[in-house]
Amino acid sequence: MKSGREETPPALPVRRLCSSTAPAETPDPVRSCSWELLEACPKKNLDLSWQERVPMVEARRCRLAGMLHSRSSSFRPAGESLYGGSSLPPICKDSADFMPEKEMWAYCDMYSAGADVCNAQTSCYGDQGWCHCEKKEGCVAVGGTWIAQTCAMEMDTFSPEQIDALKLADVNGTCVDIYAQGMAVADFAGWTAQSCCQSFPATVCNKTLLPQTPCLHDEDFEHNKTQWAWCNLYPTPTEHDCKAQGCEGSEWHCHCEEEESCVALGGQWSEYQCWQDLKWMAATVHEGIAKAKHQHSCDDIEVYHSKLEYQVEWLGKSCCSSGQSVCEEL
Structure with a gap:
């Protein structure tokens, strides 16, 4: 008979059903997972103990692995890789500039330990x-x-039409007026290039584009200036302890404005x-700023169907030592 009190799960899963190495007779590594467990799992599991739920979580990991595997190979002919030799789609200024193993995005799939x-890990x-x-x-610990999506995996999701458009842009030296499946090359390639090209904002669309800042003078950009900060504080301390450190809170939450108070309560500042904001500035914005500096005005320069001044205003005011963006100073 189960008690009404749920047991505390261990630091590591009881067992792992996904094998990183497929059996020799199985060509698809995803099939090394115990897919039949998915069918055996009950629809409702709120009353299950952690011993019963761990296999369900492991089965979900199998399903995630399958999704990533099928996504990465959906547009790739059997036995062909897009990341070797001349088959590399031109998205950076040249093939040597591409970073195939860099993670574009990632997350930790887990059953809470x-x-x-959890809080013993720094990340x-x-x-x-x-x-x-x-x-x-921290995730592994x-x-x-x-679960991570690398640049190589992302490029493998590009369709043949998109790859042909990239090759045309490479030959023409520009992405202007080149489209694939109704989308401009600069748009669908921009985000990937931003994460995966060492020389970004230089890309296949503009191989000589130099990095810009939202300031009139690049040296005025305050790279290490803190725009905002916060305290990750879990578990929530008692209201008494929270207020004793000069923080605001109740029995349900605690908010600290200072790093010293946050750390004193066991939080992570x-x-x-x-x-960090500058690295996400799109190549088209870099290009617009370069053009504005050349013509000494932001007039008539649009980025993503809006004026350039709107694209640089917030970051310029926040991070330029002058307190003004390039468009305000020109």
Whole structure:
């Protein structure tokens, strides 16, 4: 008979059903997972203990692996890779500039290992019943599986039409007026190039484009200036302890404005700085800024169907030592 009290799960899963190496007779590594377990899992599992739920989570990992596998091979002919020799689609200024193994995005798939185990990892934080990890090391340490989309995997999702359009842009030296499946090359290639090209904002669309800042003078950009900061504080301390450190809160939450108070309560202090916003500035914005500096005006320059001044205003005011964007100073 089950007690009404749920047991605390261990730091690591009881068992793993997904094998990283497929059996010799199985060509598809995804099939090494125990797919039949999915059918055996009950629809409702709220009353299950962690011993019964762990296999269900492992089965879900199998399903995620299958999704990534099928996605990465959906447009690739059997036995052909897009990441070797001349078959590499031109998305960066040249093939040597492409970083195939860089992770574009990633997350930790796990069954919560408990608040104490979770918060003991420098890149993780959580509370009863949940845990969030920002880095692979912390994820693995709490028994999770790190699911990542690399640049190589992302490029494998491009359709033949998109690849042909990229090749045409490479030959023409520009992406202007080149489309694939109704989308401009600069648009569908921009996000991937932003994460995967070492010399970004230089890409196949503009191989000589130099990095810009939202400031009139690049040296005025304050790369390490903190735009905002916050405290990841879990589990929530008592209201008494929270207020004793100068923080605001109740029995349900605690908010700290200062790093010292956050750390004193066992929290992790995080900051978001200007350089982190700058790295996500699109190539078309870099190109617009370069044009504005050349003509000494932002007039008549549009980016994504809006004026350039709107694209650089917020970051310029926040991170330029002058307190003004390039468009305000010109």
